[in-house]
Amino acid sequence: MILHPxxxxxxxxxxxxxxxxxxxxxxSIKILRHWDIxxxxxxxxxxxxxxYLTSTIINYLLGYQIVSAILFIYTxxxxxxxxxxxxxxxxxxxxxxxxxxxxxxxxxxxxxASIWIGINVLDQRSRYYxxxxxxxxxxxxxxxxxxLDGYLQTRYFLGLDPAVITSCCGALFSSQGSGxxxxxxxxxxxxxxxxxxxxxxxxxxxGLLSLKGRRGLFKYLYGxxxxxxxxxxxSAIISFVSLYFYELPTHHCPFDILQADYHWxxxxxxxxxxxxxxxxxxTGIYEALKSRIDEQSIVQGLQRKLIxxxxxxxxxxxxxxxxxxxxxxxxxxxxxx
Amino acid sequence: MEPLIRVxxxxxxxxxxxxxxxxxVREVSLEIYPNEVVVLKGPSGSGKTxxxxxxxxxxxPTAGKILVKGMDVAKLPERFLTEIRRKTFGFIFQQFNLIKxxxxxxxxxxxxxxxxxxxKEISQTVxxxxxxxxxxxxxxxxVEILSxxxxxxxxxxxALVNNPDILMADEPTAHLxxxxxxxxxxxxxxLKSKGKTIVIATHDPLVFESNIVDRxxxxxxxxIRASS
Amino acid sequence: MKKHLKxxxxxxxxxxxxxxxxxxxxxxxxxxxxxxxxxLFLTHSFKKEALSVLEGAPQLIVQRLIAGRHALIPVSYxxxxxxxxxxxxxxxRYWGYYYDQLTGANYTIIxxxxxxxxxxxVMEGTALAPEDIGYCNIGFGVSDRRFLQVxxxxxxxxxxxxxxxxxxxxxxxxKSQLLTNDLVLITKKDFINLFQFPPSMATDLVVEVYNPxxxxxxxKKIKERLPDTRPITHDEILRTYNSLFNWxxxxxxxxxxxxxxxxxxxxxxxxxxxxxxxxxxIGILKAIGWETSDVLALKFWEGASLSIISYLxxxxxxxxxxxxxxxxxxxxxxxxxxxxxxDFRLVPDxxxxxxxxxxxxxxxxxxxxxxxxxxxxxxxxPDSVMRG
Numbered sequence: 039m040i041l042h043p044x045x046x047x048x049x050x051x052x053x054x055x056x057x058x059x060x061x062x063x064x065x066s067i068k069i070l071r072h073w074d075i076x077x078x079x080x081x082x083x084x085x086x087x088x089x090y091l092t093s094t095i096i097n098y099l100l101g102y103q104i105v106s107a108i109l110f111i112y113t114x115x116x117x118x119x120x121x122x123x124x125x126x127x128x129x130x131x132x133x134x135x136x137x138x139x140x141x142x143x144x145x146x147x148x149x150x151a152s153i154w155i156g157i158n159v160l161d162q163r164s165r166y167y168x169x170x171x172x173x174x175x176x177x178x179x180x181x182x183x184x185x186l187d188g189y190l191q192t193r194y195f196l197g198l199d200p201a202v203i204t205s206c207c208g209a210l211f212s213s214q215g216s217g218x219x220x221x222x223x224x225x226x227x228x229x230x231x232x233x234x235x236x237x238x239x240x241x242x243x244x245g246l247l248s249l250k251g252r253r254g255l256f257k258y259l260y261g262x263x264x265x266x267x268x269x270x271x272x273s274a275i276i277s278f279v280s281l282y283f284y285e286l287p288t289h290h291c292p293f294d295i296l297q298a299d300y301h302w303x304x305x306x307x308x309x310x311x312x313x314x315x316x317x318x319x320x321t322g323i324y325e326a327l328k329s330r331i332d333e334q335s336i337v338q339g340l341q342r343k344l345i346x347x348x349x350x351x352x353x354x355x356x357x358x359x360x361x362x363x364x365x366x367x368x369x370x371x372x373x374x375x
Numbered sequence: 376m377e378p379l380i381r382v383x384x385x386x387x388x389x390x391x392x393x394x395x396x397x398x399x400v401r402e403v404s405l406e407i408y409p410n411e412v413v414v415l416k417g418p419s420g421s422g423k424t425x426x427x428x429x430x431x432x433x434x435x436p437t438a439g440k441i442l443v444k445g446m447d448v449a450k451l452p453e454r455f456l457t458e459i460r461r462k463t464f465g466f467i468f469q470q471f472n473l474i475k476x477x478x479x480x481x482x483x484x485x486x487x488x489x490x491x492x493x494x495k496e497i498s499q500t501v502x503x504x505x506x507x508x509x510x511x512x513x514x515x516x517x518v519e520i521l522s523x524x525x526x527x528x529x530x531x532x533x534a535l536v537n538n539p540d541i542l543m544a545d546e547p548t549a550h551l552x553x554x555x556x557x558x559x560x561x562x563x564x565x566l567k568s569k570g571k572t573i574v575i576a577t578h579d580p581l582v583f584e585s586n587i588v589d590r591x592x593x594x595x596x597x598x599i600r601a602s603s
Numbered sequence: 604m605k606k607h608l609k610x611x612x613x614x615x616x617x618x619x620x621x622x623x624x625x626x627x628x629x630x631x632x633x634x635x636x637x638x639x640x641x642x643l644f645l646t647h648s649f650k651k652e653a654l655s656v657l658e659g660a661p662q663l664i665v666q667r668l669i670a671g672r673h674a675l676i677p678v679s680y681x682x683x684x685x686x687x688x689x690x691x692x693x694x695x696r697y698w699g700y701y702y703d704q705l706t707g708a709n710y711t712i713i714x715x716x717x718x719x720x721x722x723x724x725v726m727e728g729t730a731l732a733p734e735d736i737g738y739c740n741i742g743f744g745v746s747d748r749r750f751l752q753v754x755x756x757x758x759x760x761x762x763x764x765x766x767x768x769x770x771x772x773x774x775x776x777x778k779s780q781l782l783t784n785d786l787v788l789i790t791k792k793d794f795i796n797l798f799q800f801p802p803s804m805a806t807d808l809v810v811e812v813y814n815p816x817x818x819x820x821x822x823k824k825i826k827e828r829l830p831d832t833r834p835i836t837h838d839e840i841l842r843t844y845n846s847l848f849n850w851x852x853x854x855x856x857x858x859x860x861x862x863x864x865x866x867x868x869x870x871x872x873x874x875x876x877x878x879x880x881x882x883x884x885i886g887i888l889k890a891i892g893w894e895t896s897d898v899l900a901l902k903f904w905e906g907a908s909l910s911i912i913s914y915l916x917x918x919x920x921x922x923x924x925x926x927x928x929x930x931x932x933x934x935x936x937x938x939x940x941x942x943x944x945x946d947f948r949l950v951p952d953x954x955x956x957x958x959x960x961x962x963x964x965x966x967x968x969x970x971x972x973x974x975x976x977x978x979x980x981x982x983x984x985p986d987s988v989m990r991g
Binding site: 113 | 642643646842849850852853854856857895896899903954955956959960961962963964967968970971974975977978981982
């Protein structure tokens with residue numbers, strides 16, 4: 039099982055990423071122990087230089103983690119033929135229950151790395167390295183999560199047994215059945231649409247208010263709207279948006295839209311969703327870190343950029359979701375409504 | 376008048392705590408006022424180059440304060456030091472330090488690459504600069520085939536391209552004959568008349584005895600001896 | 604963004620200025636990419652070809668085993684199987700292998716007993732019909748070896764040494780050549796005569812099942828009722844093929860891990876061994892106002908350009924190697940069929956997935972190898988150029 043080229047690539051990738059992260063964790067421990075901004079010793083100078091190495095590593099890490107997540111979905115998708123009953127990525131993920139955790143972890147890792155980079159940008163714009171300790175601690179938090187990802191991924195691939203009869207997305211994302219996925223796709227479409235609408239409006243309005251007003255409250259609310267919007271949107275994609283892309287009333291799969299058959303529409307869809315969520319979260323996080331930065335105008339300028347990017351991404355995301363709903367001849371009337 | 380640069384009790388140490396510990400600059404204090412030509416005079420090894428680097432925000436002092444336009448830069452992180460250096464200082468090095476293999480024009484453009492300026496704006500700035508230093512006929516030549524005097528002018532153009540307030544020159548006449556040295560002083564004089572402040576580290580009498588110089592600091596063993 | 608464009612420009616000119624040093628990296632990098640890409644493309648297209656044929660293949664095949672060996676199956680089993688609920692049509696298949704002494708090759712001979720469609724395969728001439736006694740369809744490999752055109756005669760020796768001749772009615776070419784290459788298609792009557800095939804026997808049986816999800820159940824039942832048979836489901840063949848090909852390419856990849864490692868060491872060595880001139884250049888850049896992160900960006904663009912050039916060169920070379928030159932270097936290790944194929948051309952087919960895999964096993968190791976050396980170069984002291 040393990041000799042599949044995709045699996046080899048993923049395992050190699052994880053090993054190398056963890057290796058890089060281990061290295062920068064070593065640097066981070068040094069920084070945490072010896073950091074003293076008021077010192078002009080050579081040690082301090084060296085540490086300051088090492089912060090560049092850490093941020094370079096994390097930048098690469100994010101890039102490769104994104105590639106790794108896509109590769110993981112592709113590999114899992116390509117493996118489906120080896121399992122009785124599996125018809126796409128979902129089936130292979132079900133063949134060994136750890137698979138889902140690996141996927142969740144990969145997405146979580148992308149979030150963590152992006153937020154780290156966001157904090158790094160703020161830190162580099164301000165004098166005297168105000169967030170260096172926080173960043174170093176962040177690397178130390180990242181390490182176990184990435185290691186866990188690598189470990190579970192290995193366990194997952196080692197534990198894949200082609201003899202297992204699995205269920206495919208048809209079974210998993212069908213209205214019948216138990217489990218989170220079925221609950222999501224079995225959720226009354228009206229309810230799901232309502233949640234989606236509420237989350238969208240909530241994010242948009244808090245975003246606009248934080249752009250206009252000076253109150254921190256709205257920025258925190260906008261920050262909170264990030265993860266909420268992400269989760270609600272994912273469930274909306276599974277519950278009803280995907281149906282319109284597939285033009286099938288029963289196909290709820292969140293992965294198939296990444297395929298060429300659907301013009302790779304999944305990529306812009308997930309990228310804009312991800313961007314809107316991360317930008318919102320970073321706006322809130324910047325607000326919380328504001329007191330540590332000596333020049334408030336830097337924070338505000340960056341927040342502005344974040345909010346504008348986030349709102350644009352949100353609009354594009356919504357447009358992509360609505361496009362087939364409004365313009366395709368396919369309708370859910372008679373199936374669910 | 377407020378000095379442009381004030382150096383207060385600055386020392387610099389290399390290899391601290393190791394057997395080869397050295398202090399090329401010790402407890403130096405000096406002031407540089409706008410539109411002055413200041414010379415740091417001293418034999419080689421006296422620490423004047425290190426001092427020039429400290430004043431020009433090339434490196435951070437081990438102790439003491441350096442105020443550039445009123446801001447203490449001694450403890451600024453490297454990226455801010457770089458920013459100040461880019462906005463305030465232009466450097467002419469002893470060895471010219473041009474990048475071989477690329478053209479005169481590219482060499483002069485290099486300091487502006489990390490700025491938000493576009494290619495077009497940079498190109499325009501560089502073209503006018505090359506004209507004033509009569510280098511435009513050499514624009515697309517590789518720097519290594521130029522004569523010493525021309526290379527020197529390319530180095531000056533590169534130092535001026537970011538329109539700095541202060542021009543720093545380290546032994547600018549070391550590789551020039553007396554005629555070219557006089558030409559150089561002529562150029563520096565023109566720059567002075569345009570309002571630039573110039574700091575020169577040198578032991579060439581032709582330079583420190585020149586009438587464009589306003590102030591001379593004598594550097595000996597890392598300390599300032601007497602000023603005139 | 605503008606800033607990165609300028610830095611990229613300088614990065615490219617820097618690469619060009621150190622042609623020979625960088626050329627060696629590009630060469631080795633492309634070689635590694637080329638080898639791995641060839642393996643991936645080759646297995647992928649083999650798999651694709653095999654699967655494209657299987658697509659039209661029956662859901663369930665029943666073979667008979669005697670002493671663990673594949674044996675002829677009595678046609679009477681058909682009725683036995685037909686009785687099972689959920690089973691549709693059951694039909695016999697007649698096929699076998701023929702060793703041709705003339706060319707030293709093995710042909711696959713199929714006896715046709717009902718109409719069939721060309722099934723998207725490109726064919727010169729026309730398809731054989733069940734009543735075309737004395738005619739045949741042949742694969743491209745056969746026609747090439749025996750210098751046959753449509754309308755020529757194909758001679759085959761029967762079991763007693765007599766010669767049969769078949770007029771060539773059509774020749775398969777291009778698509779799915781790998782599987783039709785050695786094919787000879789004749790009618791069932793001719794087949795029985797040629798091989799003295801025992802009557803009321805068939806090579807195997809094809810079972811049609813109404814509900815696809817019932818295939819596994821029916822296979823189980825057949826095995827229970829007729830214990831000397833071996834039912835093979837379509838999915839099973841697919842799975843076997845898939846894992847076989849994946850395993851093979853995985854194995855080859857592992858074998859080439861050494862090559863990747865050697866390349867990484869080279870990249871590390873080249874990146875660490877900065878020449879005095881390069882070190883001075885970075886010092887100059889720092890001194891004239893480049894910041895550490897700008898130099899890091901410069902190094903990033905240098906690495907990215909090198910990677911992209913080598914990666915694309917490797918992929919394109921592999922593409923030509925596999926799809927235009929028949930993967931002459933690796934085919935024997937991966938093909939696994941008898942090596943009789945005189946010449947075959949694979950249908951070009953690449954997907955992004957393979958490019959991602961390739962990216963992970965070549966560009967990522969290169970990045971990891973060069974990250975620390977680039978940083979070391981980037982933190983060069985700006986005043987290093989003054990100290991001389």
